[in-house]
Amino acid sequence: MAADTAFASEENGVLKVRTCAWSPPGDHPVGCGLILHVQDGKLVKVEGDPDHPITHGRLCPRCIALDEVVYHEDRLQHPLVRDRADRGKNKWREVTWDEAYDLIEAKVREIWDKYGAESIFTLTGTGRESTLYAPVYGPAVLNTCNGASTYAFSGQACYGPRATIANYLLGAGVPEIDWAQYYEDRYDHPGWECPKYLIIWGKDPLYSSPDGFFGHSIIDLMKRGSKIITIDPRLTWLSSRAEFHLQLRPGTDAAVGMGLLRVIITEDLYDHDFVEKWCFGFDELAEAVKEWTPEKVQEVSWVDAQTLVGAARAFATNAPSSGIWGVALDQSKASTQAGQCFLAIMAICGYLDVPGGIAITKPTSFIGKWRYEMSDTISPEMAAKHIVDPTGKYALFNVGAAMGGVQGDTLLNWLEGMYKDYDCYYDLKMCWMIGTNPLACMADQPQRWYEAMKPLEFIVVQDIFMTPTIMALADVVLPLSTFAEHDGLVTPNFGRNQHFIGAMNKAFDNPNTKSDLEILIDMGKRLRPELWDRFESVDQFFDEQLRKNYDFGLDDVRAVPAKMAGYEYRKYEKGLLRPDGEPGFDTMTGMVELNSIVLASYGEGAVPYYEEPEFSHISKPELAEEYPLYYTTGGRNISMFHSEHRQVPSMRAMHPWPLVTINPVVAERYGIAEGDWVRVTSPQGHMTQKAHLTEEVNDKFVHVEHAWWFPEQDGEAPNLYGVWKANANNLIPHESVGVTGYGAPYKNGICKIERVDSLDD
């Protein structure tokens, strides 16, 4: 944090600190370049860094308004404790960090002795920096088998499904568009080509900048000639600029995918050379998609047959082209089949690992390797107590997943006592939540999770603001520092396709707050000193991790706006994907597995198939008469990250209320006007949001926003900042998940709507 270092300089009493943004406040590891202006220890201005090779100064409103987060009057500034009997009440006592740590340590030791460490579990959330460190808390600090990446989330319906399927089918990290992201000279890089077509499937990246993808790069590519194909129930802004918009019924992605594959295969538009040399199981795939004629796809998915055919032809015959798959593919029961289709399309068109195609890399070992080492610190006896579905479901999730952890539906069932009669059962006693606000954001049937968590003896949560989850459940709260107040590293795509490493440089102090990593190391030293005593500082930690994996250290990363990774094309020809150095892909067959023996061995289909969503007009026609509309959820607005930013004035002003988006024709049918409160009811529950009338949705479905709560409302139970009122997850069924344990219908279901008088109706 010293003045005049490689990343900071002082000018007229203003310290300008160059940094790469991550979190908190919420965001994915995009690592955009910021210059933070600091005067007298205070952040006075945020400016985009014109020298950052990815962003060149561009920033989202959220980063521009960082000062409003840092200095918000509701920011947590001290560790807080509360009597267990006072959960739900605003009866907090400020304590010092040492007192909070003492309390946690004593309680953990007591629970270890009385119930065993397996009775402790951790929960984490999406996207934030904590995703790197949270998985370590369970095994390496709390000594429990029920840590890793565990989410209060049905079907772990974000990223995990895509990461796992890419792992098995490609033997690689998560595929991305080749947007010249690996090169310092970007779009001018010799050999790079601009993708001719981009399939944007179940994703609205402009406003979400997901996983490490700087969303507005799509605009860069469009300026350079890329044409757009969107696959989305909603008319997104990108769809309005698209050459083809495949407006599908929510949840029917696999049908559309098989339809696209069928056109490409039957019209002989695929890359024979690549398929022959590098794909396994093409014939089985061709057989599986044979019945998916454009007419049948239209009947099932509502996608216009001509549009489907046109999109398939344009995509397959314009090399190189590329695509990006979104969380919508994870958020249906058929996530595996949809993912298989996406990867198969990219593979048979010959677009994998070529300039302007789909970029794939090996998952980087950086941080990952350390995480695995640290996870390997529990005894085999402890590991054997890991919570899995005792009836034998979800073998893939439990044995072969890319992300580990306890399957979310299994966890809720366990907490609710469903498995009490099994020999393997034991009571859970303690939870530590790291970077998650599940009651507002991800928990399916959130009130069930609330009731199920209440009996726990001890709950610790860390965050930057008071949240409904903290108010409802926490006994100890640890205040986190923002990314401007601590050191760290940004690893885009969580290391699963990392185009650079960026230094997150502390620009000013907030002495009463700590980062997720600092808390991890502090508590590690207290609870498992044998693992942690060697870590002296965060800097030393990062430097060591870097040097283990690269020929550079922390200072080298700090010396530049971003340390670019570089990229080698056609790695499969050069033996650069497999650990044995042989050509091919790092899969069982050494090829891209269009027909997956691994999936079959876990009881899943080896090739894609179509399964109707559990709640639809086809699978439940009688119920659908009562619930005549479809809903989808979770479209992003740029001023908010999941459940965050609701209390940040200029961000809330951009989007003051949760909106249910309704086609004007439908609204008229129900007597609903713009701005009316509307109750949306599914067979599972209801919630209320404000009507927004627009043709972004057609007359068959509505869109509701996710993760809303109201920091301005009464925080105490039962209101809990109004967290149940507009909560999209009230609508979501519990455990309607895929065979693998992955994928849940957060974005597709049936509903009815009615006008009501207020948010409270």
Next chain:
Amino acid sequence: MQYGMLIDYGLCTGCRSCEVSCRKEHDLPLEEWGILVEQIGPKRLGGEWEWDYVPVPSRLCDLCSERRQEGKKPMCELHCLANVIEVLPMDELAKRASELGHGKVSCFIP
């Protein structure tokens, strides 16, 4: 020399980084703006979707003269996610607009 603002609004995504940047740079209250983004559409015109965001600078926009004197881009131009704002000398505006060459370009002299 007089300057103006050129916006390639056909690619403006409505992210509103310009609005927030300007408020911060010029210390404006939330109710005021140096630039405001209006939404038009989506509606079908002649069978095609029309959906535009049109940022309009207000009388409070001074085209960031102070920043430009220091050789820096205006704040909205620097932060614009779609990179569609350019503050240019008057006599270059028309030339640049025709270079962009695809319609939906606006020009403001606030």
